[in-house]
Amino acid sequence: MLPNHIRTLGIHRVAKEITKKFKPEALSIVQAYCDGINFYYHSLKLKPLEFVISGVTFENFTPVDVIVNERLL
Numbered sequence: 651m652l653p654n655h656i657r658t659l660g661i662h663r664v665a666k667e668i669t670k671k672f673k674p675e676a677l678s679i680v681q682a683y684c685d686g687i688n689f690y691y692h693s694l695k696l697k698p699l700e701f702v703i704s705g706v707t708f709e710n711f712t713p714v715d716v717i718v719n720e721r722l723l
Contacts (some may be wrong), residue, residue: 665717677713684711 688710701708
């Protein structure tokens with residue numbers, strides 16, 4: 651579930667639109683980055699403390715998430 655500020659500002663919607671415009675080579679690179687993050691998280695025997703304390707469940711990283719994070723920075 652997306653935080654309210656992301657939904658209100660339309661960042662996720664904009665990120666989806668930007669991702670659709672990626673050239674195949676760029677999308678492949680960003681997807682490889684996401685695959686690395688996902689592989690690392692799922693390979694951990696102990697999950698990061700911030701996930702345990704907050705009760706947040708990890709959702710696999712996607713190219714849209716990369717753009718959302720870039721926009722928030």
